[in-house]
Amino acid sequence: MDTFLLDPLLHRFLAEDLEHGDITTEAIFSPSDRARACFISREPMTVVGLETVAARVFRLLDPNVACTGAVADGSRVEQGEVLLRLSGATRTLLRGERVALNLAQRLCGIATLASAFADAVKHTKAEIVDTRKTTPGLRLLEKYAVRASGGAHNHRYSLSDGVLIKDNHIAACGSITEAVRRVRARVPHTINVEVETDTLAQVEECLACKVGVIMLDNMDPTTLRQAVATIAGRAIVEASGGVNLDTVRGIAEAGVDIISVGALTHSARACDIGMDWRE
Template sequence: MDTFLLDPLLRNLLAEDLEHSDITTEAIFSPEDQAQAYFIARHPMTVVGMETVAARVFRLLDPSVVCTDAVADGTRVETGTALLAISGATRALLRGERVALNLVQRLCGIATLTTAFVDAVRHTKATIVDTRKTTPGLRLLEKYAVRASGGRNHRYSLSDGVLIKDNHIAACGSITEAVRRVRARVPHTINVEVETDTLAQVEECLACGVGVIMLDNMDLATMRQAVNLIDGRAIIEASGGVNLDTVRGIAETGVDIISVGALTHSARACDIGMDWRS
């Protein structure tokens, strides 16, 4: 996690929650009051963000806060596991509690779902990757959660690579013309990917020599035909409507990559509590 990018994001989230002050905490506790608390898993989960995110939230509020025993990113834990110990000024612990929990509950939810998808395609050649369907403002964190739990990242942003999608093709007129225009402008070091939904489009991509062919919303039979047609001449990505019931069958067609928007747009937040110790 690049703290140069992370810290401004965390400061903005803290400012959103604190605004002018925490009037409840400041009314009850003095600056000298000290406390200790633990983050506790309320159910089995894959953990991400204890040291990299939660601890950093508290340290940005108060550098004297001590965070120890952080469970490592990507670790699978059972109900009741202590994930992080925090000690320091009571005011800092209470001010940072909600922002830290909101973030790690979200990240652990993404990590737990990613783990399930990775497990589902184990012993196939397919790699599980995310998409740009992320929560606005949280892409850095959400894509980190995918990567830390066994998945891989697709494009981080529109500047990362060429992906010619259906609307590009519709507006341009054809795959061939879209690829021609891209190659006239884009450096040779950048690969070209094209989204397809028919075998005819796959054949057109092969004729253009594109590097990555996306098979979008194809049924398994058509996908197998496409894999055989491509025959190793391009990296093959499967996309569209992928879920835990269908992902194994998709992987067994022989595709290289399966992109799953649900990893970030539909992951259910994990239940993590901050338990106080007197």
């Protein structure tokens, strides 16, 4: 996690929550009061972001806060495990609690779901990747959670990262062939070209254009296998559309190289993590 990019985000999140100050905490505790607390897992999960994100929230509020014992990214823990230990000014721990917990719960939820998808296809060559279906303002963090989960990977980060000719590009342009021609006339040779398809005829057209990656979108299992056989290693094969934990194994076993799953970021349930006070 690049702190140059992360810190401005965390500052904004803290400013949103603190605004003009924590009137409850400031009324009860003095600047000299000290406390200790722990982040505790309330359920089994894959951990991401305890040291890189949650601890950094507290350090940005007060560099003197001690954050120790953070569970490493990608670790799998059971209910009741200590994820992070905190020691410092009581005011700081209470001010940062909600922002740090919100982010940790979100990132661990994404990592836990990503791990489940990766586990479901680990007997195949397929890799699980995310999409751009992220929460506005949280893409850096959410894609980090996927990548740090220990089993899944990132697709392109933004529209500037790679060429992906989708159905609306094709509809507006007139054909895959014309869209590919225009792209190749404009973009550098170092950028691969990917095209989204939903029929075998479109797959054949992509092969004729010699595109680097062919996305098979929302294809039924039979058509998916036919498409993989037709491509026969002449392009990287990505499957997408409606992928869930019930269907991902069959998709992977069809022989695709990549499976993109929007649910990793748009539908992950936040994990239950608590911040417990210590005497």
